[in-house]
Amino acid sequence: MTKSRINSSDLLSGLELMIDSYQGKEQILGVNLNPVIVRLSCEEGCVKVIEMARRLGVTADTVRFYTRIKILKPGKNKTNGYREYSENDYNRLRFVLSARQLGFSVEDIQEILNHADKKKSPCPTVRRLIDQRLNETEQRFAETLQLRERMQQAVVEWSQKPDKVPTGHMICHLIEEFAQ
Amino acid sequence: MTKSRINSSDLLSGLELMIDSYQGKEQILGVNLNPVIVRLSCEEGCVKVIEMARRLGVTADTVRFYTRIKILKPGKNKTNGYREYSENDYNRLRFVLSARQLGFSVEDIQEILNHADKKKSPCPTVRRLIDQRLNETEQRFAETLQLRERMQQAVVEWSQKPDKVPTGHMICHLIEEFAQ
DNA sequence: CTTGACCTGTGTCTTGGACACAGGTGTAAG
DNA sequence: CTTACACCTGTGTCCAAGACACAGGTCAAG
Structure with missing residues (x-):
């Protein structure tokens, strides 16, 4: 397949793209990368799980999780079975993280990606x-707001009340007398 | 069996007992309780799971859940294995529901009940x-508030933007261009 | 006798990962 | 060469608070 024959300068630019978008000073080192050596060390997309995770500021477990549910589809090194994440995987993961920030569920994201893949x-x-x-979210927000107010009010009311020992029909008067 | 011969007035007084103890005036009606009849209708606490649930406005599954984790300890009818919830169980469940309303976790409640039981x-x-x-809760509240604002802003911004077809490095421009 | 409503215990599902575990790999130092 | 160590793999389990499913038992009414 031609697929495995990736132009090394493409690969490099892919790498640089990823490194750049991460943060800053690897550019200095980027110059030192020898494309030939890069190709020797991995066929297409050189990034292993921990590196991928680091670049997007998540844990390796998160990357593994998205791999497990097939949102990421890394290649596999034939000799050692290690997963090799491509620039495409990087873009997808970045997208996933953005979408999560906007409150989309993982299932939503899968649906979105399905469309995009077609x-x-x-x-x-x-x-x-x-x-x-x-x-x-509005719903959850309203509930959380109410719960917060209830709790705050309880703390205030309880500050005026003594501790008591439970009786037959009263377990904790603080909680049970707090009518709402 | 005498057990199956439930006197309807007993059932009613059992009901009243629980209902009353909820509101606090049981002493008045307490006079009406005939202990002998109560013992005939069921050995100790007459209430089965679905009835218990109905009285506190929760599902039978909720009652079963609290039974499973041993917050409720109903007796067991020797002949049919049905669980029999007592007034004490009713009070405990009422307490649990109040505490849940105040944001306590089930584990918290177990800790609280442990103290009370001693x-x-x-x-x-x-x-x-x-x-x-x-x-x-304050934490969650702040997070939910922020998420809500982010989402609202996205909806507003997106209303001005067209749909687009994904490209090689852009899956959904709405999400990916929404910088925050 | 059958139907249907109820009961039992147990197991699994939900979210978005986090953590564990057994076993393989790669590399640098002794 | 061996050893140590950091990394990798897949798989399984865990979280919270129930909800839901399932196989099988019980009971009252028709």
Whole structure:
């Protein structure tokens, strides 16, 4: 397959792209990379799990998780079985993290990626899903707000009340007398 | 068996007992309770799971759950193995539901009940735990608030943007261009 | 006798990873 | 060469608070 015959300068630019987007000073080292040696060490996309994780500021377990559920599809080194993450995997993971920041569930993201993988615009799906998730978030927000107020009020009220020993029909008067 | 011969007025007084103890005026009706009849209708506490659930407005599964983790300890009918919930179980479940409303975890509640069961005041534990849980709730609240704002802003921004088809390095421009 | 509603215990599912574990790999130092 | 150590693999389990499923037992009414 031609697929395995990746142009080394492509690979390098892919690498640089990834390194750059991570942070800063690897550029200095990027110059030292010998493309030939890079190709020797791995066929297509050189990045192992821990490196991938580091570049996007997540744990290796997170990368493994997204691999396990097939959102990432790294190649496999034939000789040692190690997974090799490509620039494409990097882009996907970056996308996943952005989407998670916007409240999409992992399942949502799989749906979105399915559309994109078929070259169809995922935007209508994205708009529909964010409406749903926003509703749920508003709901959760309201609940959390109420819970917080209840708790705050309890703390205030309880500060005026003594401790008591439980009786037959009262386990903790603080909690049971806190009517709401 | 005498067991199956449930006197309907007993059932009613059992009901009343539980209902009353919830509201606090059981002493008035307590006069009406005939202990002998109560013992005939069921040995100690007459209530089966679905009835218990209905009275506190939860599902039978919830009652079974708290039974499974031994917060409720119903008796067991020797002949059919059905669980029989007593007034004490009713009080405990009512307490549990109140505590859950105040953000205590089930594990918290077990700790609180352990104190109460040893006749020690659970109040210091309760005060300590609510401080922790309130902190966590404030945290969650802040996070939910931020997520909500992010999502709202995304919806607004996206309403001005067209759908697009994914490219090699862009899966969904809506999500990926939404910088924050 | 059958139907249907109820009961039992047990096991599995939910989210988004985190952690564990057994066993393989790669490399640098002694 | 061996050893140590850091890394890798797949798989399984765990979290919270129930919800749901399932196989099998019970019971009252028709």
